[in-house]
Amino acid sequence: MFVHVPPAPARLSARCAHFPVADDGVTVIGGNPASPSSLLLAADDGHHTFIDDVAQNGRTTRLLTFRDTLPVAIDRSGTHILYLQGHNPPALWRATIDAGHLTDRRRLIANSNLGPIAW
Numbered sequence: 023m024f025v026h027v028p029p030a031p032a033r034l035s036a037r038c039a040h041f042p043v044a045d046d047g048v049t050v051i052g053g054n055p056a057s058p059s060s061l062l063l064a065a066d067d068g069h070h071t072f073i074d075d076v077a078q079n080g081r082t083t084r085l086l087t088f089r090d091t092l093p094v095a096i097d098r099s100g101t102h103i104l105y106l107q108g109h110n111p112p113a114l115w116r117a118t119i120d121a122g123h124l125t126d127r128r129r130l131i132a133n134s135n136l137g138p139i140a141w
Contacts, residue, residue, distance in 0.1 A: 024039060052096025071088050091105045103124070115127055116128050
């Protein structure tokens with residue numbers, strides 16, 4: 023659901039968008055700094071994480087794919103992603119989403135014993 027919050031006295035408006043989401047994977051949603059009328063959706067299929075741009079009409083555009091990760095969160099501005107990588111225990115990473123690539127990757131916690139639910 024896209025909700026538009028204009029300055030007063032204009033009214034709120036909302037638009038429902040339908041788009042495919044992985045049935046068994048983790049999905050996180052964040053803002054898209056490139057377009058106020060779309061959002062970023064990060065989902066995993068067990069092997070890859072996909073970041074897609076989702077427009078209000080439900081059209082999705084694949085922005086990037088990276089392997090062996092589990093998305094945790096996209097920040098409000100849509101410019102950074104937190105993700106888990108590795109096993110036994112996984113490490114928590116942060117990266118900048120930039121022009122179809124992840125840049126400025128930083129490991130925040132090397133040996134995280136907490137699962138993704140804790141984040």
